[in-house]
Amino acid sequence: MVKLTINGKVTEVDAEGDTPLLWVLREQAGLTGTKYGCGIAQCGSCTVHIDGEAVRSCVYPLAAVQENQKITTIEGLSATGDHPVQQAWAQLDTPQCGYCQPGMIMASAALLGNNPEPTDADIDKQITNICRCGTFQRVREGIHLAAKINTAQSSKGSAK
Amino acid sequence: MTIETIKVSRRQFVFGAAITGAGLSVGMALPLSKTLAAVPGSTRPEVNAWVVVAPDDTVTIRIARSEMGQGTLTGLAQLVAEELECDWDKVTWEYPTPGENLARARVWQSFSTGGSQGIRSSHQYVREGGAAARQMLIEAAADVWGVKSAECVAANSIITHTPSGRTTTFGKVANAAGQGVPPTTVTLKDPATWKVIGQPLPRLDTLEKLTGKQVFGSDVSLPGMVNAAITACPVHGGKLASFDAKAASAMAGVMSVVAVGDDAVAVVADTWWHAKTALDKVVITWDKGENANVSSASIDAFLTEGLSAEQAFVGNEAGDIKAGLARAARTYSADYSYPFQNHATMEPMNATAVWTKDRCEVWCPTQNGEAALAAAAAAAGLPQEQCDVHKVSLGGGFGRRGASDFVTQAVKIAMTMPGTPVKLLWTREEDMLHGYYHPITKARLTAGLDAEGNVDALHVRISGQSILATLIPQGLRDGMDPVVFQALAAEGDHALSYTVPNLLVDHAMRNTHLTPGFWRGVNVNQNAIYLECFVDELAHETGQDPLAFRQKMMRNHPLALAVLNKVAEKAEWDKPAPAGRHRGLSVCKAFGSYVAACAEVSVSADGKLTMHRIFAATDPGYAVNPQQIEAQVFGSFVYGLSAMLYGECTVQDGAVEQRNFDTYPSMKIAEMPHVDTTVMPSGGFWGGVGEPTIAVAAPAVLNAIFAATGTRVRHLPLKNQALRSA
Incomplete structure (x- = not known):
């Protein structure tokens, strides 16, 4: 058994050390919000945060995760689904089929965590997730809107 | 497209004969309908x-x-x-x-x-x-x-x-x-x-x-459920000869290794990851059959022969093409080609099935629940009344999930363990290898121009696959596949947007071993590229403005003309493009809607393409939800432009060579042009939304590339072409 800190809870999982974190999350922790798309870190559907940084979990072996590292999945991004990225996505009706969106949202949230007001060029560089429905136009708009929501919330004294 | 034909006949989308089953009588103990x-x-x-x-x-x-x-x-x-x-x-x-x-x-x-x-x-x-x-x-x-x-x-x-x-x-x-x-x-x-x-x-x-709560097919979880991974013969039409499961059977979590039908092997395990890793260790011998000799080169030669073949199905005809070409002041001809493409839905194919001798239920993402039910019943050896299909969210469809091959497989695997729900999930590699590919075609377009540069005659010869001939033969009309002529038809949902006095559009059917399928936009994808780029060629060859040249041929097509004029107006076609940028136009009627695009691109000295923005217009008759239509316009552009930039499945030794997104790339946000959409419903008819606009994205960009570089791209995808000579 291995102990992981997932979405703020210490969770025991039973998997071989070379099991990708993606499958540990989906099949051991029962968190199916994180998706399988390619298995070779090309599409980003499996993006989660480890200590706030975006990680493609389909190629991240369980053995590489330390118990004290904080894993955040789409289910744990916010308690009530109101992270600024989620708010922006809802306002713009960004998702289409929705399958890539947990990864897209996690990648966008990580970008904003490191860079509260990303430019279009920053977005081009940092958001490399594939979306076959082609939601990119509203993803870009959504990241800019989330940055504004974040600023507005911060100025009101809310937690970031 | 003959809608009724497709609707009805898609129910025939069922493979194989019923299997006699494992013979065990186990009651259905699961609370089947309470899980979702x-x-x-x-x-x-x-x-x-x-x-x-x-x-x-x-x-x-x-x-x-x-x-x-x-x-x-x-x-x-x-x-x-x-x-x-x-x-x-x-x-x-x-x-x-x-x-x-x-x-x-x-x-x-x-x-x-x-x-x-x-x-x-x-x-x-x-x-x-x-x-x-x-x-x-x-x-x-x-x-x-x-x-x-x-x-x-x-x-x-x-x-x-x-x-x-x-x-x-x-x-x-x-x-x-x-x-x-x-x-x-x-x-x-x-x-x-x-x-x-x-x-x-x-x-x-x-x-x-937004929260990960949406349950897609691959997220389905049922009490006591086990997981399966599968690999089918990499050569379409090939069979399973034998397999050695000794090493795989000994691996963690593995429950069984089974043949599925006559062309696949699956591993069933406690988790999918265990099933997948064990499947990699199964030693399989395939009987690849004669299709193993097929390659992209042999397919290319096969289709090239069709460009000048004597016999072809006539899809649209007006006047006298021979006389028109014979009396032309000038004739002009060009060949185009369009490759196989995989749908590459973000969620690979999957289905979850539970079977007993009395009942079979399936949970799956499907574009055609009734076809999935028919497939499940056929595989289960049960009447449809004793089966059901529970539709689960689709991680993309684009036409791929109109087929039910994955349902058939899941049921067959479930039949080896009666009463136990089995979730079958394909790997991305399996998904790439076993698509219903965008049909491969080539085209030869020949125009007869009069002394004033008007198009008096046009022959469009298409050579290549027919979707209906392969999947829905009862939809053929005296052997002809009407779907091949989308956007080039005489009338209806896919009517040609131009009037040409002497016209012939015909199809030399050349079917390959790779199964074609309905792929978002279907045949308008390549037909619009063929026609709209060729029309652009004619305008440039005769020294005419591409907009005015089109307008001359569209007097009898007011709704198509209206969307074309709209994008020209939005792009300020009458003024020079912004410095360093170049523009291209495209117009089409597809799936009952009128669509047009004007793309604005630049190409750097070393041949790098930047798609700055695309003005789009669509008249779907009635616009039920304009903001969703806008999302479909820019979304369809991503699908169409990904295909234009990168989409290509090549064949070596009978098998598709691309296995994942590293070799079959999809466009990313950095390449996305800004799309400015005008939804202009004129009322009185109901046109489609999800697919029509995909038709105009690629030709508009390709025409803009020509304006920028003088390079005419006639063979897709763009990744294989140099936009500027070194």
């Missing part, structure tokens, strides 16, 4: 098949078509809600099952979701369903009050008796309404009075997509 919320219960009273109103006034609208991102779910709900006169804020939805549809004499009609048909082929009966429910609710209220129903009106889920001012809510009379007699006729609202249709309402299914 979206299973309509007969326990809840309905007003009619389309509408359920709860005592708290929540309105549940039943949706027969599949939502796969295209927004049809919300659009269809808007159609029902408009006529029902309910409070939109109280609307939710659910999928009926294909089994219920069967049991109720197809009360929901077709479940098939393809060909941009969701709304345009069901708007009438769906609205009638809403109107009938409203009338039944009003009758019930009038009954309670002892007044004439003609004195009552419904609005916003409230029924009012106008003379007395008494009111009640839908929820209070819904039970009684459901006992009432359905009206024999209903009158639909005048479009001028629509309040819900035409509004840019938010989708009904967005919030669960």
Whole structure:
């Protein structure tokens, strides 16, 4: 058994050390919000945060995760689904089929965590997730809107 | 496209013969229908098949078509809600099952979701369903009050008796309404009075997509469920010869290694990761058959021969093409080609099945619930009445999930362990190898121009695959596949947007071993590139402005002309493009809608393409939800431009060479042009939305590339072409 800190809870999982974190999350922790798309870190559907940084979990072996590292999945991004990225996505009706969106949202949230007001060029560089429905136009708009929501919330004294 | 043919015949989308099964008699012990919320219960009273109103006034609208991102779910709900006169804020939805549809004499009609048909082929009966429910609710209220129903009106889920001012809510009379007699006729609202249709309402299914709560097919979890991974013969048409499962069977979590049909091996394990890793260790011998000799080069030669073949099916003809070309002041000809492409839905194919000798149930993302049910029953060796399919969210469809091959496989695997639910999930590699590929074709276009540079004659020869011949042969007309001529047809949903006095569009059918399928946009993808780039060539060859050149041939096509003029106006075609940028145009009628695009690109000295922006216009007749239409326009552009930039499946030794997104790339956000969409519904007809605009993205960009570089790209994808000579 291995102990992981997932979405703020210490969770025991039973998997071989070379099991990708993606499958540990989906099949051991029962968190199916994180998706399988390619298995070779090309599409980003499996993006989660480890200590706030975006990680493609389909190629991240369980053995590489330390118990004290904080894993955040789409289910744990916010308690009530109101992270600024989620708010922006809802306002713009960004998702289409929705399958890539947990990864897209996690990648966008990580970008904003490191860079509260990303430019279009920053977005081009940092958001490399594939979306076959082609939601990119509203993803870009959504990241800019989330940055504004974040600023507005911060100025009101809310937690970031 | 012949809609009826496709709708009906897709039900034939069933493979293989029934399997005799493992013979064990195990009762179905699972609470099968309680695992997912979206299973309509007969326990809840309905007003009619389309509408359920709860005592708290929540309105549940039943949706027969599949939502796969295209927004049809919300659009269809808007159609029902408009006529029902309910409070939109109280609307939710659910999928009926294909089994219920069967049991109720197809009360929901077709479940098939393809060909941009969701709304345009069901708007009438769906609205009638809403109107009938409203009338039944009003009758019930009038009954309670002892007044004439003609004195009552419904609005916003409230029924009012106008003379007395008494009111009640839908929820209070819904039970009684459901006992009432359905009206024999209903009158639909005048479009001028629509309040819900035409509004840019938010989708009904967005919030669960933001939190990871949305259950896709691959997320299905049932009590006692096991997981399966599969590999089929990499050469289409090849068979399984033998396999050695010794090493795999000893691996962690592995429960069984089984042959599936005559061409695949699956590993069943406690987790999918265990199944997948064990499958890699199964030693398999394939009998690849004669298709192992096929390569991209041999297919290319096969199709090239068709470009000048004597015999071809005539899809559209006017005047006398031979005389037209013979008397031309000048003839001009060019060859184009378009490759195989995989749908590459973000979610690989999957299905979950549980089988006993008496019953089979399947949970799967499908674009055609009824075809999935037929496939499940055929595989299970049971009548359809003893089977059902529970539709689960699709992680993309694009046409791929109209097929049910994965359902057949899941049921066959489930039959090896009666009573145990088995979830089959393909790897991305399996998905790339076993697609229903975008058909491969080539085209030779020959124009006869008069002395003033007018197109007097045009011959479009297409050589290549027919989807219908392979998948739905009963849809052929005397051997001809009408779908091949999309966007080049004489009339109808895919009518050619130009008038040419002497015209011939014909098809030398050349089918390969790789199975073709319906791929978002289907044959308009390549046909629009062939025609719109060739028309652009003719304009440049004769020194005419590409807009004016098109306009001359479009006098009899006012709606197509209107969308073309709109993008020209938005792009300020009459003024020079911004410095360093170049523009290209494209126009088309597809899936019943008129669409046009003007792309603005630049190409650097070393040949790097930047797509700055694209102006798009679409006239779908009626626009049910403009903000969703806008999303479909820019979304379809990503799909179409990914195909233009990168989309290509090549064949070596009979097998597709691309196995994942590293060798089959898809466009990223950095490459995305800004899309400025004008939705301009002219009313009076119902055109499609999900697919039409895909037709114009690539040709507009390719024409802009020519304007920028003088390089005419005639062979797709672009990744294989140098835009500037080194």
